[in-house]
Amino acid sequence: MTAMRGLKWLIATVLFFATIGAIYQIVGMVLDRQQYPPPGQMVDIGGHRLHLYCLGTGSPTVVLEAAAPGWSLYWSTVQPQIARTTRVCAYDRAGLGWSERGPLPRTGQRMAKELHRLLERAGISGPYVLVGHSLGGLVVRLYQHDYPKEVVGLVLVDAGHELEMRQAEFRSFANAGKSLLPVIRAMTVLGISRLMSSYDQLPPLLTAQEEKVSAETRPMLRAGWLRTAYSSTLSDESDGLFETLEQVRHSGSLGDLPLTVITANGPIWWPEMPGQVNPAKFRKMWLDLQQDLTKRSTNSRQVFAAHSSHFIQFDEPTLVVETIRQMVDSTRRTVPSK
Numbered sequence: 001m002t003a004m005r006g007l008k009w010l011i012a013t014v015l016f017f018a019t020i021g022a023i024y025q026i027v028g029m030v031l032d033r034q035q036y037p038p039p040g041q042m043v044d045i046g047g048h049r050l051h052l053y054c055l056g057t058g059s060p061t062v063v064l065e066a067a068a069p070g071w072s073l074y075w076s077t078v079q080p081q082i083a084r085t086t087r088v089c090a091y092d093r094a095g096l097g098w099s100e101r102g103p104l105p106r107t108g109q110r111m112a113k114e115l116h117r118l119l120e121r122a123g124i125s126g127p128y129v130l131v132g133h134s135l136g137g138l139v140v141r142l143y144q145h146d147y148p149k150e151v152v153g154l155v156l157v158d159a160g161h162e163l164e165m166r167q168a169e170f171r172s173f174a175n176a177g178k179s180l181l182p183v184i185r186a187m188t189v190l191g192i193s194r195l196m197s198s199y200d201q202l203p204p205l206l207t208a209q210e211e212k213v214s215a216e217t218r219p220m221l222r223a224g225w226l227r228t229a230y231s232s233t234l235s236d237e238s239d240g241l242f243e244t245l246e247q248v249r250h251s252g253s254l255g256d257l258p259l260t261v262i263t264a265n266g267p268i269w270w271p272e273m274p275g276q277v278n279p280a281k282f283r284k285m286w287l288d289l290q291q292d293l294t295k296r297s298t299n300s301r302q303v304f305a306a307h308s309s310h311f312i313q314f315d316e317p318t319l320v321v322e323t324i325r326q327m328v329d330s331t332r333r334t335v336p337s338k
Helices: 002-035 108-122 135-146 168-189 192-198 204-210 218-225 228-239 241-249 279-296 317-332
Strands: 041-044 049-055 061-065 088-091 128-133 151-157 259-264 300-305
Touching: 002 168, 002 192, 002 218, 041 108, 049 108, 061 108, 061 135, 088 108, 108 135, 108 241, 128 135, 128 317, 135 151, 135 241, 151 317, 168 192, 168 228, 168 279, 192 218, 204 218, 228 241, 259 279, 259 317, 279 300, 300 317
Parallel strands: 061 088, 061 128, 128 151, 151 259, 259 300
Antiparallel strands: 041 049, 049 088
């Protein structure tokens, strides 16, 4: 009887603190929304709204597509500089940044379709130079496949490869990350992540990213990471990865479309590589896949970021800016400016 009473008290205590944590999280998100409104426009694409942030003028329009853990702010180190050359737009995929959650499954083709609808409804006409980082590289390739007449060039920033999950080292890396997502989601929902953030206790990856952006951007980054939708969307995009890779695998050649592949070649690719992953083998595998990406077009080149991790736009933003500018300049020789 005493043991049963003790168990009831334990359950009641856990539920009490879980409720307090959940309320803390909800109130925190409400305050974040009030303090950090979207810098761009919220565009209804039919059922949900996406955040779009454009700077500059000119043609072609550069469209920035972020990695799986990122959104428009992940381009804050390069977007203002690109805007000195032409119009440049960054956006938040559904469920990330300021964007509302979208329908499932979260596959590359769905993301490409939503991006197309976003640009169309916002009145941002082509031609486009598409820039994709990591997962974003897969999305922009699918966009080019589905809307080829709109795209005049691609820049892939340490982009994903359609055969990456067939590589043992990458599978180990991806599966290790995926196994943490339910824990991250629970910590977010219960306010634990927010509490840790208030004491500057962030994972090494987020700490490394936060150090590279401006002081003005840092609190907005944290607010984005601490959204309940953020961890849920990471899980949704991870669940859709296999289908996304198959979609890209069947997308075919880019022909002679101008293509630049920027490859991270610094000493550390990821701040904390999972213990089951051999860094040397992973590095060789990744470099081989990056080199293979150049074969997708007969008009391609590869640029190495010698001092960068996977997040090249944080580590060597000038290199990314100059590479995009070169692509813009080359397309202007054949595409009239607007």
